[in-house]
Amino acid sequence: MPDANPCLNCGACCAYFRVSFYWGECASAGGLVPDELVTQVSPNHVAMLGTERRAPRCTALEGEVGQQVSCSIYHQRSSTCREFEASWVDSVHNEHCDKARAAFGLPPLEPEPAELLVPIAI
Structure with missing residues (x-):
């Protein structure tokens, strides 16, 4: 069983x-998504406040990157956030996760070692 969620x-x-x-x-x-936490970026798209800047940081992000964080609107987050997975979730590598982590001096996540399968006698 994997350790705590790396996110x-x-x-x-x-x-x-x-x-x-x-x-x-x-x-x-x-x-x-709460309206007061977004800004219009095109006729059909909005962005989370703070992420439209040159040095982005979502206004809903609480805590210190690389230490301990949480999302203040976790249950109201957008599909973009819901669909973004940490690297190696379900054994799938996410190079975007690696890129973001590298920008903060964090190492890429490693895949979980395969759990040993123990045959069950029938």
């Missing part, structure tokens, strides 16, 4: 990428 002590993606998504995910359009 809880990382947060690099939230402070490295622009988090943009379709405006229909905003609360005023029937979605979940």
